[in-house]
Amino acid sequence: MSYFKDKVAIVTGSGMGIGKATALELCSHGAKVVLNGRNPERLQKTLEEFKGKGYDVTAISCDITSSTDCEKLINQTIETYGRLDILITNASVSMREKFEKLQPEVFAQIIHSNVNGSAFPAWYALPHLKKTKGSITFISSAAGMIGMPTGSAYSAGKMALTALAQSMKIELDGSGVHVGIVHVGFTQNEDEKRVLNAKGELVPVASRPAYLQQTREQVAKAILRSIKGRQFKTVLTVIGKMNAFMVRFFPGLVIRIITYSQKRMKDMYE
Numbered sequence: 001m002s003y004f005k006d007k008v009a010i011v012t013g014s015g016m017g018i019g020k021a022t023a024l025e026l027c028s029h030g031a032k033v034v035l036n037g038r039n040p041e042r043l044q045k046t047l048e049e050f051k052g053k054g055y056d057v058t059a060i061s062c063d064i065t066s067s068t069d070c071e072k073l074i075n076q077t078i079e080t081y082g083r084l085d086i087l088i089t090n091a092s093v094s095m096r097e098k099f100e101k102l103q104p105e106v107f108a109q110i111i112h113s114n115v116n117g118s119a120f121p122a123w124y125a126l127p128h129l130k131k132t133k134g135s136i137t138f139i140s141s142a143a144g145m146i147g148m149p150t151g152s153a154y155s156a157g158k159m160a161l162t163a164l165a166q167s168m169k170i171e172l173d174g175s176g177v178h179v180g181i182v183h184v185g186f187t188q189n190e191d192e193k194r195v196l197n198a199k200g201e202l203v204p205v206a207s208r209p210a211y212l213q214q215t216r217e218q219v220a221k222a223i224l225r226s227i228k229g230r231q232f233k234t235v236l237t238v239i240g241k242m243n244a245f246m247v248r249f250f251p252g253l254v255i256r257i258i259t260y261s262q263k264r265m266k267d268m269y270e
């Protein structure tokens with residue numbers, strides 16, 4: 001029997017992208033999944049797609065940057081399923097602009113989305129996860145290991161998630177709750193994926209070489225392995241693992257390599 005059978009999971013930002021793929025993977029292993037996103041039409045479409053496959057899912061449309069919305073997300077989950085075993089904080093917004101051009105309010109919005117957007121659902125979920133000795137997984141990025149050009153606020157937010165996960169892991173020692181962080185690498189994006197520009201407008205993501213990208217399904221499977229293995233830190237892709245090693249032992253060299261590649265691969269950064 002699957003480890004995930006009949007477990008109740010919330011995946012924030014699961015109307016599309018990696019969150020949707022992760023929710024699908026959980027459902028295919030027998031979990032009951034709460035889908036989430038802000039766009040009700042997209043969420044409804046995803047919900048119907050999942051129900052069409054016979055999965056036990058529900059959808060709660062709310063904004064994870066609002067503390068009251070997160071309280072609603074957790075309370076409605078408990079009302080529907082009576083328990084919570086897994087929280088995956090996946091929803092966030094990214095960016096593509098140099099720090100000096102980014103409006104301060106946009107900087108704050110990205111930090112808010114990446115940090116509070118994970119901390120708020122985790123805070124409301126924690127009492128329920130203690131009862132089930134469940135699991136919280138924060139979705140981070142390779143950009144959460146080293147500050148990336150045109151990604152200052154995003155990198156800062158993802159690095160803050162590492163500190164949050166570390167603090168929680170220490171504080172929750174002995175409680176039975178698993179805390180994990182998954183550093184996702186370049187992943188094939190949905191065509192509709194948008195990120196913020198300097199003025200806070202939604203724009204398409206920068207192009208990336210296909211050979212550097214994992215599929216969303218590969219990422220989803222890795223997230224489930226990380227939860228099942230109750231791992232603290234998981235780094236995806238060969239480049240991500242090399243990056244983690246290099247950042248730890250040769251951070252100055254990594255910064256020089258990224259500075260060089262930024263000049264050679266302008267499309268990826270602008």
Ligand SMILES: NC(=O)c1ccc[n+]([C@@H]2O[C@H](COP(=O)([O-])OP(=O)(O)OC[C@H]3O[C@@H](n4cnc5c(N)ncnc54)[C@H](OP(=O)(O)O)[C@@H]3O)[C@@H](O)[C@H]2O)c1
Binds near residue numbers: 091113117189
């Ligand atoms: N794609 C990559 O290459 C990559 C690489 C490294 C890390 N990651 C990380 O992986 C995670 C998912 O990325 P993705 O590429 O799948 O993103 P995506 O395609 O843009 O999907 C993001 C999802 O989050 C939802 N969302 C965004 N803000 C929200 C909010 N405030 N409240 C509720 N839902 C919200 C969006 O739906 P609504 O718009 O309807 O709210 C959407 O369903 C993110 O944490 C990202 O940083 C991605």
